Amino acid sequence: MINVSFYLRRLHSLCGLLLLGGVLVEHLLTNASAMGGPEVFNQGLAMMEMIPPPVFLGIEICLYAVPILFHGIYGIFIALDAKNNPGAYGYSRNWKFALQRYTAWYLVAFLIWHVGYLRIYLKGIMGEHISYALVQSVISNPIVFVLYALGMFAAIFHFCNGITTFCMTWGIAKGPRAQCVVDKIAMGLCALMCLLTLAFMFSYIA
Amino acid sequence: MAEQKKTITFIIERQDSPTSAPYTQEFEIPYRPALNVVASLMEIQKNPVTKDGKKVAPVTWECNCLEKVCGACMMVINGKARQACCALIDELEQPIRLAPARTFPVIRDLLIDRSVMFESLKRVQAWVEVDGTWEVKDAPIQNPYTATTAYEISHCMTCGCCLEACPNVGPQSDFIGASPSVQAYLFNLHPLGKFDKEKRLNALMGKGGITGCGNSQNCVEVCPKNIKLTTYLAQLNRDVNKQALKNIFNK
Numbered sequence: 001m002i003n004v005s006f007y008l009r010r011l012h013s014l015c016g017l018l019l020l021g022g023v024l025v026e027h028l029l030t031n032a033s034a035m036g037g038p039e040v041f042n043q044g045l046a047m048m049e050m051i052p053p054p055v056f057l058g059i060e061i062c063l064y065a066v067p068i069l070f071h072g073i074y075g076i077f078i079a080l081d082a083k084n085n086p087g088a089y090g091y092s093r094n095w096k097f098a099l100q101r102y103t104a105w106y107l108v109a110f111l112i113w114h115v116g117y118l119r120i121y122l123k124g125i126m127g128e129h130i131s132y133a134l135v136q137s138v139i140s141n142p143i144v145f146v147l148y149a150l151g152m153f154a155a156i157f158h159f160c161n162g163i164t165t166f167c168m169t170w171g172i173a174k175g176p177r178a179q180c181v182v183d184k185i186a187m188g189l190c191a192l193m194c195l196l197t198l199a200f201m202f203s204y205i206a
Numbered sequence: 207m208a209e210q211k212k213t214i215t216f217i218i219e220r221q222d223s224p225t226s227a228p229y230t231q232e233f234e235i236p237y238r239p240a241l242n243v244v245a246s247l248m249e250i251q252k253n254p255v256t257k258d259g260k261k262v263a264p265v266t267w268e269c270n271c272l273e274k275v276c277g278a279c280m281m282v283i284n285g286k287a288r289q290a291c292c293a294l295i296d297e298l299e300q301p302i303r304l305a306p307a308r309t310f311p312v313i314r315d316l317l318i319d320r321s322v323m324f325e326s327l328k329r330v331q332a333w334v335e336v337d338g339t340w341e342v343k344d345a346p347i348q349n350p351y352t353a354t355t356a357y358e359i360s361h362c363m364t365c366g367c368c369l370e371a372c373p374n375v376g377p378q379s380d381f382i383g384a385s386p387s388v389q390a391y392l393f394n395l396h397p398l399g400k401f402d403k404e405k406r407l408n409a410l411m412g413k414g415g416i417t418g419c420g421n422s423q424n425c426v427e428v429c430p431k432n433i434k435l436t437t438y439l440a441q442l443n444r445d446v447n448k449q450a451l452k453n454i455f456n457k
Contacts, residue, residue, distance in 0.1 A: 003408075003411040003412055003415075003450075005413060005417060006411040006412070006415065006417050006446075006450065007450070009417040010417075010447070010450070078420070080378065081374055081378060081379040081381070081418065081420075082373045082374050082378075082379070082420060083373050083376050083378055084373050085371070085373050085424075088285045088286060088371075089286065089371050089422075089424045089427065089428070091423065091424065091427050093421065093422060093423040093424075094373070094422045094423065094424050094427075097373060097420055097421060097422035097423075098373070098422075100420075164421075165420075165421045168421045168436070168439075168440050168443070169419075169421065169443055170443060170444075170447060171440050171441060171442075171443040171444025171445075171447060173440065174437055174440040174441055174444070175434075175437050175440075176426075176434070176436070176437065179436070179440070
């Protein structure tokens with residue numbers, strides 16, 4: 001009786017909320033600093049570059065790559081367990097259940113592109129230096145801008161709805177009132193984070 | 207109003223055998239006040255002729271108590287899982303579409319095989335191991351507040367609405383669904399049943415157990431007995447997590 005799937009599921013939940021949630025918030029904050037101008041953004045990156053490269057790579061692998069790969073690959077199996085039915089049962093929670101999975105599919109494709117191009121190709125292989133100018137040049141393409149905005153919205157919704165389901169899965173919010181309050185707070189946070197995203201994305205191209 | 211409702215049209219999804227392909231047939235029956243879906247199916251049974259005049263085999267379905275207590279007549283009515291006996295024609299949009307609950311194996315027409323729920327109940331040990339009779343003064347004490355909760359959960363009639371509505375229950379997944387999971391909680395509340403709490407929680411931690419729940423919360427929306435399924439699932443999540451810690455650190 002080891003119940004592997006039980007522990008994997010709980011690990012999936014923890015890893016998504018704490019580690020990947022952290023990655024998302026880090027991205028939001030770093031990019032939000034771009035609203036203060038190129039100097040502020042580049043200064044922030046310079047701060048990060050003060051971490052010695054081997055340590056930084058270790059952090060990237062342990063706190064970014066491994067959790068994303070685990071959450072993503074195991075998540076695909078979870079998504080395949082569902083037969084989404086918001087058409088027949090159009091309740092708000094059921095829509096969010098389906099959206100959690102739709103956003104997940106988009107994020108799989110988006111993250112392969114985002115990490116593959118920026119981190120692995122540009123920074124890793126071409127040795128390009130990540131800077132304000134680079135981010136600006138990437139998202140100044142209107143199609144890339146829209147796909148990036150959708151990617152951010154998908155990640156933000158997935159994270160915020162994940163807070164609600166985390167509270168249910170871990171038995172934190174038990175009754176309908178508590179669950180409703182958590183849901184409203186999470187969706188409020190989702191709206192705020194989406195607005196912040198739009199603000200800094202437009203500040204790059206303004 | 208009565209003039210408009212002279213007839214009722216049904217579009218019924220039929221299937222001749224467990225393995226044959228489904229097809230639909232249209233039936234029309236005369237309107238009668240206070241008619242429900244079961245009574246309408248009985249009407250069709252008396253004269254199984256489709257709307258275009260073809261004589262066909264009568265529609266097969268299951269029903270028993272006719273008062274929302276047995277759960278037997280659960281089917282998909284206008285897209286949602288519910289009891290046919292309490293689905294009043296006056297409250298339904300026409301044409302009324304009937305279909306079997308395909309989360310379960312279809313035997314014929316609207317008749318389904320729900321024995322998978324019985325198997326799940328056995329898996330989570332949804333019974334009290336030690337039982338007996340007591341004089342009132344000697345009986346194990348039952349907290350009246352707990353008894354109220356237990357009474358609510360005991361209304362479950364294994365109709366399968368919660369399983370049919372759940373996106374995570376079906377051939378693509380091994381999740382046992384809300385009803386059997388929450389029954390484990392019912393027996394964990396029992397003064398004698400709670401001795402086997404650990405067994406039930408460990409069963410819920412196993413394959414197809416409570417981790418299959420994806421919080422779509424359709425179960426609580428469709429439950430004909432208004433059992434607060436999501437509340438008890440959250441409580442079970444709490445209990446299962448505590449049990450997991452015990453399994454890790456107490457052995």
